[in-house]
Amino acid sequence: MPANGCNLKFADNKSFHHNIDCYGTATGSIQLQISGGTPKLNIRWLHSLDTGTLITQLLPGVYSCEIESETGHRAVYGPFVVNQAPAWTLNPLVLQADPGQMNGSISLDPTGGCPPYHFIWNTGHTTPAIHGLSPGRYCVTITDCKSCNENFCTDIVLNTSQNNLAGLKSALLFPNPAFDHLVLKLEFEKDIQAKVEMYDAYGKYMSAFPIKGKDIRVKLSLDLIPVGSYWIGIKTDDGYMWLPFTRAGN
Numbered sequence: 240m241p242a243n244g245c246n247l248k249f250a251d252n253k254s255f256h257h258n259i260d261c262y263g264t265a266t267g268s269i270q271l272q273i274s275g276g277t278p279k280l281n282i283r284w285l286h287s288l289d290t291g292t293l294i295t296q297l298l299p300g301v302y303s304c305e306i307e308s309e310t311g312h313r314a315v316y317g318p319f320v321v322n323q324a325p326a327w328t329l330n331p332l333v334l335q336a337d338p339g340q341m342n343g344s345i346s347l348d349p350t351g352g353c354p355p356y357h358f359i360w361n362t363g364h365t366t367p368a369i370h371g372l373s374p375g376r377y378c379v380t381i382t383d384c385k386s387c388n389e390n391f392c393t394d395i396v397l398n399t400s401q402n403n404l405a406g407l408k409s410a411l412l413f414p415n416p417a418f419d420h421l422v423l424k425l426e427f428e429k430d431i432q433a434k435v436e437m438y439d440a441y442g443k444y445m446s447a448f449p450i451k452g453k454d455i456r457v458k459l460s461l462d463l464i465p466v467g468s469y470w471i472g473i474k475t476d477d478g479y480m481w482l483p484f485t486r487a488g489n
Contacts, residue, residue, distance in 0.1 A: 259298075280307065302320075304317060324351075324385075327389045333346075336373055336396070336398060344371075347381070353383040356381050359380050424456050425450075436471070440467060
């Protein structure tokens with residue numbers, strides 16, 4: 240409480256202090272208007288080197304000040320609370336891409352900050368969700384109503400789940416890593432007709448050929464295949480599966 244002839248009052252009950260605009264930043268402030276006492280006053284903020292009626296660049300916290308009049312009378316005022324801005328939560332939902340398809344997606348549902356939110360992706364999209372994605376790294380900057388920014392990046396990769404192929408008893412792809420050739424060995428419960436497809440690590444289609452039978456063994460030449468990671472897809476009318484392999488250097 241004020242004492243010793245000093246009278247402190249707020250110029251505007253709604254604007255004597257300013258809370259943090261953006262989470263984790265030092266953007267708070269406190270503004271005081273002083274009347275009463277002697278004309279020359281010394282103001283010292285406790286736990287701070289700041290002086291004067293206006294202090295800025297404040298972190299969240301509780302602040303108090305000591306005011307000393309020209310005659311040596313002192314009074315302590317406060318506490319004044321500077322509140323933290325709400326933290327951001329982006330709630331991302333990421334669906335990976337299947338080999339040979341551009342079907343990955345990223346969806347964001349932000350909370351915290353100050354809506355409405357504006358999105359700028361490195362793809363040029365300006366929506367909270369983007370679809371039809373191939374493997375790669377995707378980044379977005381989200382801006383709220385106070386121009387606070389939050390950055391988010393994630394990777395779309397190939398879906399590594401192996402889907403059941405109806406009637407398949409065993410599947411081998413060897414050697415792996417491979418150098419000049421690769422052997423695909425499949426055993427089914429009955430004769431089948433299928434298509435074998437090859438894709439690179441980014442889901443780009445490379446080649447395909449048909450297979451049929453019950454016990455299948457195929458030797459694949461890798462002479463024209465660059466070093467890297469690849470996928471073999473086996474597709475029938477009843478299902479499909481994916482087998483990864485690595486082309487090693489000689």
